[in-house]
Amino acid sequence: MTSIDPRIWTSETVAADLERAIHEHRLPPGTKLGEDELGEAYGISRTLVRAALQALSHRRLVELKRNRGAYVAQPTVQEAREVFEARSLLEPRTARSAAERITEESLATLRNHIADEHDALHAGETGRALFLSGQFHIQIARIADQKTIEDFISELISRSSLIIALYWRRRAAMCESQAHHALIDAFARRDGPLAEDLMKSHLLDLVASLDLRHVVAPPQSLREALGR
Amino acid sequence: MTSIDPRIWTSETVAADLERAIHEHRLPPGTKLGEDELGEAYGISRTLVRAALQALSHRRLVELKRNRGAYVAQPTVQEAREVFEARSLLEPRTARSAAERITEESLATLRNHIADEHDALHAGETGRALFLSGQFHIQIARIADQKTIEDFISELISRSSLIIALYWRRRAAMCESQAHHALIDAFARRDGPLAEDLMKSHLLDLVASLDLRHVVAPPQSLREALGR
DNA sequence: ATCGACATAATTGTATACAATAATGTGCGT
DNA sequence: ACGCACATTATTGTATACAATTATGTCGAT
Structure with missing residues (x-):
């Protein structure tokens, strides 16, 4: 169960690496996953980054907002x-x-x-x-x-x-x-x-052990965090 | 439950259209899904075709063979x-x-x-x-x-x-x-x-109602079909 | 004729260029 | 000062160009 770090990154290995980061709470829900940023981080083009993000969105770990980018999912x-x-x-x-x-x-x-x-x-x-x-x-x-x-x-x-x-x-x-x-x-x-x-x-x-009372997730970090 | 035909095709609608074709047995298992061919059929670039094929491969409806293209899956x-x-x-x-x-x-x-x-x-x-x-x-x-x-x-x-x-x-x-x-x-x-x-x-x-005796699927249309 | 090496073509993999959209910033009018 | 229109910037969406790989075809040696 060692960490991922192939010689050369592919869309699958990047997706696996991101999934693990999400799983380990190093990428909290709502985190923006910019394409250029990820591309530079892994040394690959946006093409592969997008493929990885799409894969993660199929697993509902990432939410893809059209024309607005990818975010770590925030399950309701x-x-x-x-x-x-x-x-x-x-x-x-x-x-x-x-x-x-x-x-x-x-x-x-x-x-x-x-x-x-x-x-x-x-x-x-x-x-x-x-x-x-x-x-x-x-x-x-x-x-x-x-x-x-x-x-x-x-x-x-x-x-x-x-x-x-x-x-x-x-x-x-x-x-x-x-x-x-x-x-x-x-x-x-x-x-x-x-x-x-x-x-x-x-x-x-x-x-x-979860607190599943109805607090809507979406407003998450602003309206809710500011309490208004 | 009418058929799919949007004004403009996106990777998602193409994936849905292909999935339906597969589901309806219009695309039998093993069918080669060439990227250029699909791109022309839907009037989109290979970028979107690839996104659709990747989505279908995540659902195990399409098998992606590296450097060899996409094929309608053949479950064992x-x-x-x-x-x-x-x-x-x-x-x-x-x-x-x-x-x-x-x-x-x-x-x-x-x-x-x-x-x-x-x-x-x-x-x-x-x-x-x-x-x-x-x-x-x-x-x-x-x-x-x-x-x-x-x-x-x-x-x-x-x-x-x-x-x-x-x-x-x-x-x-x-x-x-x-x-x-x-x-x-x-x-x-x-x-x-x-x-x-x-x-x-x-x-x-x-x-x-299925015949699930062990006949390996992979050789499918050649070695098996020719019986050698 | 058959086999294998090489050349050619076709197809996929990745990066990049350009277009479209959304976010942000500026300045004018009130 | 405030709000709104417009310009600017940043980011995503799609197409295309080029590289890498695989498949196919040709030709010569045996």
Whole structure:
């Protein structure tokens, strides 16, 4: 899970790099993503930058406003609910499948993953911890050997990171990975139904930790910030 | 559900037009999508064509082979299974939600939809019938008021159309819309659990009507077609 | 005739040029 | 001073030019 830095940047690697930056909260919701600026940063032309931004907009991580540029997306409360609704349909059953077919090797990988997450958290690298926490969920879909579902979950995870950036309640206490440990135990026992239940609860806990009262997001940094 | 033909073509409208052509089996799997050719067809530059093709490749309807061009995707047997696995996680529960909140107006729209589907089928417009059949599933997600899930289902539906093109067993008998009628009845009764069950069976019937024995797709039209 | 090396053509990948649109700044009139 | 019209600047949208790569065709050697 090392960082991205290819010899030569392509639209895909740039998109991946930006997605990771968004996921790690280094690019907060609403950030303007100017084409020239990005082009210079990566040493590529606007053609490739635009391709990357379009890719991210398809994943709803970036909002493309016509003639106005690209911005890191700001999911609404409604969208936040929808994202977790989708996750609640996909992830529990996928966790169950994973538990029923997991190998010792994958189990070891997962454990390492958790350890990294733990280390990052205690090293104060909350961005990296958040990213790894998301990767854990993606790994599960990979273990279930469901690439199609994995792609959906991957998108939903990144979008969840934006949602957390906007609506996370307790700023201090980070996502305690207790739930992830419990899941690993279920995997180790090949207990599918338990894994399904644990994942379901985990997702419910997550939404519960959000403040999803109707505060419209759009006015974001001006009207709302100025309180008028 | 009329056809697309804006005064001026943009990358999005072109992508939508191509997606519909793919969905209606006017562009079979494996078809080469040359950039110059498409550019002339729509009267736009390769820039916009490429943007459209990239969008479709993100939805896995088009495969982009580096330096070799774009082709209508040819989902493998494995991918076919995954697509229907994903649908089975998303659609039944979504049908349930839809049944529990459907309005009389939406119900009327759905009935009209079915009627159009029926007409198209009996008029021999199998492509259009297939498209409308897909739209029916998307409508349900829309009624459930789940835009995020709707987007996923929309993609899965289009991919299903490719899968049907490749693996459909009985060429003659088209998707009998009995299942759709039954679903509408459940909706009319606001019977959520029934709608969920019906959708589950409907999807199982669909996969059952496919021939998913392991015939590798890639060699497709040459090595396989020539049997060597 | 068949195979392979080379040349030619066709197609895609990337950068850049130009057009269109939106944002910003200036100055005039009231 | 304030507001509005207009000019200027910045940024995005689209087309095109050029480079890189792949596909195709030709020719000669065996």
